[in-house]
Amino acid sequence: MTFTLTTPLYYVNDKPHLGSTYTTIACDALARFMRLQGEDVIFITGVDEHGQKIQRTAESNNVSPQEHCDQTSIKYLDLWKLYQIRYDKFIRTTSQKHTNLVHQIYERVKQSDDIYMSRQKGWYCVGCEEYKDGIDTKDTKQCPIHKRDLEWRDEENLFFRLSKYQTQIEELVNTDNFIYPRARQNEIINFVNKGLKDFSISRINLTWGIPVPDHKDHTFYVWFDALLGYLSALYNKDEEICINSIEQFGWPASLHVIGKDILRFHAIYWPAILLSANLPLPSKLFGHGFLTLEGEKMGKSTGNTIDPIDLFSNYGNDAIRWYLLKDIKFGSDGDFQHKRFIDIINNDLSNTIGNLLNRTSSMTRKWFNNKIPKEITQTSNSHPIRSKAEDTISTYLEAIPELNFQLAAQSILELATFSNIHLNEIAPWKLIKQPGNEENVALELYSVLEAIRIVGMLLNPLVPELSNRILSQLGEVNPKQWSNYLVWGILKPGSDLPEPNPVIPKIE
């Protein structure tokens, strides 16, 4: 059983922004977690490269659409490298295997008798690139957004028989545990209850797209192209493309993580297409929120943007990942604030966690000959830090599969704070001055070091580099899997404890 999860396929109209980075980091954290839990993970990301907007952007940059896509896709790949995103599959919708797959799905859907030719008529806004509803009754035929005159269009399109799947989709969207967060499920249910209408899956006059095999002047429209990338991503080579084998390659997806704006297409169109093609459905959708910057909507027009590359060069991977995952509830909208960012990193990572490691390691080295002290087993079994650590682990293990990164992060932090408080309370630096306390101090320091080891391990999916640095300062390495390591008492008494260095520097 594989755990297949996807990010959206990002539209390469422009270079990647913080929003896509956020989504991808969250998926990466989940994927890393699942791998550590021993799951067979397929983490899919990629880019959506077709459509008029891209064609037009390419034209205005005086390059071919393909060149534009090549250039922009590389920016995504480079960015994911920077942020150490460990995806397993990266799909480009301009790839040959994707075209092959789209053609095969089209055949299947046609065989289900779900494709027909009809005419799309209506008032069309060139700015929005869409037909506007409810215009007929108005006197002025203008786009409410662009305030421009609408064009009457009457064009031939292929349609997909969505209406046929009304009952099945109704059932699906009412299923518990399919749409997350729950608040968004209602919106989808209401939408479906109003009755599903067939939708068009092809365009004419749009050359930058996948050609429809039996209609030379048609190309596939976005929802019969981009969504199918989740399938084509699974194959390694063009020759492998054969829908019958898709389940061997990891379909169905366990989870699609998407922005809240495209939830409907994933909750309705996508399952319907899969049903029509006789393929299993994904088990879960998660529509996350959007980021604002200093309280304002991000946008090129307002100049209120933040470049993930700049952010990276200023603060590094760990800081950004921690801030996004810990301070913003996944699923809700969030606000990126510089001051808060700096406060959070310094407090959580440098002071609470980093300093805990530093102070404990220093004490231990000083009084125990640069080695992990020995633990006195009978008393350590009931040590308060041990039970706190075990609580932390179980909270964490429940939180991450729910994509509650915030709770997971907080629970780690609580363990670190608990350990800090404990140190202050027992004050080993006083105890050690009185003779006869050595064994007691050894036990206390061992317990705190164990807590730090567990903190370091739990940090791994969220902030992998920091996690590695913490463990290596304990003389440990991150295991490939957690099963035998997420338990108390792994540190070996008598083994060397390296000299501590600040594991994460303070900002400013």
Added chain:
RNA sequence: GUCUCGGUAGCUCAGCUGGUUAGAGCGCAGGAUUCAUAACCCUGAGGUCGGGAGUUCAAGUCUCCCCCGAGACACCA
């Protein structure tokens, strides 16, 4: 216009089926301490829980009305 979700300390938010003096983190002020990354720890100030009316012995928590914000209402990658 209809519907959904929010409006709780300076900031970001927790507060389950109504029940003792409304919580956390950050920020701010003071204190204590020296093992440590001027870190850690303790204490404190600060809220008429958007506004109004109602139900109830009792409402941040239920009902109604109003104000503000975000979103959905089909082809918005």
